[in-house]
Amino acid sequence: MILVTGGAGFIGGNFVLDYLANPKVSGLVNLDKLTYAGNPETLKSVEHDPRYHFIQGDIGNISLVSDLLEKFAITAIVNFAAESHVDRSILGPGEFIQTNVVGTFHLLEAVRAYWEKLPSGPKESFRFLHVSTDEVYGTLAPTDPAFSETNPYEPNSPYSASKAASDHLVRAWHHTYGLPVLTTNCSNNYGPYHFPEKLIPLVILNAINGKNLPIYGDGQQIRDWLYVKDHCSAIRRVLEKGQVGQTYNIGGWNEKTNLEVVRTICQILDSIQPKPHGSYADQITYVKDRPGHDRRYAIDASKIERELGWKPQETFDTGIRKTVEWYLSNTQWTQGVLSGNYQHWIDQQYANKTK
Incomplete structure (x- = not known):
């Protein structure tokens, strides 16, 4: 029985569905605070699975986490x-410090107290897998080699700084207390159930609703794109075979500029659901760049392939087409997340920024 924290979010929700698709697994406890981006609708297909247990709560609640660990005899945490x-x-860094730094600290303390009391066999096999991001490494010049696990941390936003801090806490709890941890740093994920504040789902939904497709600056920011189901398989592999205390970078080997991504989505929509006149690319609008926008991320995922035998199965072309088709076929899910709060956020973020 494993404990998944944040399992109603985009990557976490996909992981829960992916994990429970294996009939051999014993079960899974999903602890999620259900903030704006947590969506139980993502997990509707498993809500009646007897192996699935959902708990609404905060990782910062030590007593709650401790009770769950004991009650379900948890053997691993993701x-x-x-x-x-x-x-x-950028607009509100306080929540990021509270959840990503303070929350991770409290989670680690609850887990450490539980792990230290385990008998020798379960104690040795227990794992704490911490999912992080490539943004902790900072930014790359166009000709720089991709981020490897030995790159120094150089975070440039409140988000990446808070994730870097959480990574350091996880590392320290291993080296100081012996907690058997694993850390993964992934590149930009995309795929089904992605909350539409992020680039790819935002562009898909804006395009089919006749709205502007906002691109920051010149659109030449480069990201390495990883299909979320590939990420889930990588996490399972690290959980099963990863060496305790190690970090594994997970990437898709798909470097694309933001403008390339948007134009590709427009081309797919033009072929699947064409407009009466013109192309979806006609809706592209350039907006003022955000502060401290990192120019390029790229992941060197050779370590996880070399040591654990994992590599992504989807190319960007295959993954992005599956993603567009999913959003076109799941309008009920998207309408459920397009709430007033979300619309308020979009208006606040992009209003009066058109160049």
């Missing part, structure tokens, strides 16, 4: 719980 949107961290 920690997705985090505030994760750079733009939101």
Whole structure:
């Protein structure tokens, strides 16, 4: 029985669905605070699975976490719980410090107390897998080699700084207390159930609703794109075979500029659901760049392939087409998340920024 924190979010929700798709697994406890980006609708297909247990709560609640660990005899933890949107961290960094730093600290303390009392066999096999981001490494010049696990941390936003701090806490709890931890740093994820504040779902939904497709600055920011289901398989592999105390970078080997991504989505929509006149690319609008916008991220995922035998199965072309098709086929889910709060956020973020 494993504990997944933040399992109603984008990556966490996909991981829960992916994990329970295996009939051999014993079960899973999902602890999620259900902030704006947590969506139980994502997990509707498993809500009646007897192996699935959902608890609404905060990783910072030590007594709650301790009770769950004991009650369900947890053997491993996968920690997705985090505030994760750079733009939101710029407007309100306090929540990011509270969840990503203080929350991770409290979670580690609850887990350490539980782990230290385990008998020798379960204690040795127990794992705490902390899911992090490539943004902790900072930014890359166009000709720099991709981020490896030995790159120094140089975070440039409140979000990435808070995630870097959480990574350091996890590392320290291993080296100081012996807690058997694993850390993964992933590149930009995309795929089903992605909250539409992020680039790819925002562009898909804006395009089909006839709205502007906002691109920061010149659109030449480069990201390495990882299909979320590939990320889930990588996490399972690290959980099963990863060496305690090690960090594994997980990437898709798909470097694309933001403008390339948006134009690709427009081309797919033009072929699947064409407009009466013109192309969806006609809706592209350039807006003022955000403060401290990192120019390029790229992940060197050779360590996880070399040591654990994992590599992504999807190319960007195959993954992005699956993603667009999913959003077109799941309008009920998207309408459920397009709430007044979300619309208020979009208006606040992009209003009066058109160049």
